[in-house]
Amino acid sequence: DSGVTQTPKHLITATGQRVTLRCSPRSGDLSVYWYQQSLDQGLQFLIQYYNGEERAKGNILERFSAQQFPDLHSELNLSSLELGDSALYFCASSVGGENAGQYFGPGTRLTVT
Amino acid sequence: AQSVAQPEDQVNVAEGNPLTVKCTYSVSGNPYLFWYVQYPNRGLQFLLKYITGDNLVKGSYGFEAEFNKSQTSFHLKKPSALVSDSALYFCAVRDRGNTGFQKLVFGTGTRLLVSP
Numbered sequence: 001d002s003g004v005t006q007t008p009k010h011l012i013t014a015t016g017q018r019v020t021l022r023c024s025p026r027s028g029d030l031s032v033y034w035y036q037q038s039l040d041q042g043l044q045f046l047i048q049y050y051n052g053e054e055r056a057k058g059n060i061l062e063r064f065s066a067q068q069f070p071d072l073h074s075e076l077n078l079s080s081l082e083l084g085d086s087a088l089y090f091c092a093s094s095v096g097g098e099n100a101g102q103y104f105g106p107g108t109r110l111t112v113t
Numbered sequence: 114a115q116s117v118a119q120p121e122d123q124v125n126v127a128e129g130n131p132l133t134v135k136c137t138y139s140v141s142g143n144p145y146l147f148w149y150v151q152y153p154n155r156g157l158q159f160l161l162k163y164i165t166g167d168n169l170v171k172g173s174y175g176f177e178a179e180f181n182k183s184q185t186s187f188h189l190k191k192p193s194a195l196v197s198d199s200a201l202y203f204c205a206v207r208d209r210g211n212t213g214f215q216k217l218v219f220g221t222g223t224r225l226l227v228s229p
């Protein structure tokens with residue numbers, strides 16, 4: 001158990017809908033990262049937050065957004081969902097230092113029908 | 114941009130035999146390299162990392178990795194494979210990006226199958 005929690009574990013929704021994925025980092029970790037794992041794209045970095053501020057953006061679509069709250073939990077919002085958004089979404093956290101490792105949550109499996 | 118390559122989609126090995134999962138990297142500057150493992154329907158678990166120092170890095174579950182600067186490789190190894198090692202293995206490199214904060218760039222993954 002990494003100490004990173006993600007809810008829900010599974011999500012099934014229809015095209016055009018909007019969903020919110022939630023992540024609670026390990027106690028004491030200030031950085032939260034979101035990754036998407038799909039069959040065709042592999043594991044890709046989406047976005048990073050550090051202590052409530054956005055720090056880095058990767059291959060995140062404009063239909064997707066995220067935020068990190070004062071209690072350091074983070075939410076990833078996916079809107080106008082398409083079939084191709086079906087994937088496993090991982091959250092990872094770290095203390096944020098130069099050499100800090102990232103610890104991954106169990107993921108949320110999103111299925112868009 | 115930093116990148117890693119995992120040239121094998123799948124590696125098959127018999128239980129008790131040594132295993133190697135290959136990874137090569139392409140970076141500017143010093144490489145910060147990682148190995149993660151993903152079991153079915155589970156998240157990624159950290160195995161080990163190379164930041165600096167000894168070229169042989171020891172990690173969890175008896176795994177180790179050998180950093181080779183001249184060959185730009187960071188192969189994952191285990192002296193004696195277990196059936197329970199069967200999983201998907203990812204090599205990753207830290208990319209500091211424009212803001213200086215790290216993100217991980219992952220390889221495509223290698224599926225390890227250990228037969229009894």
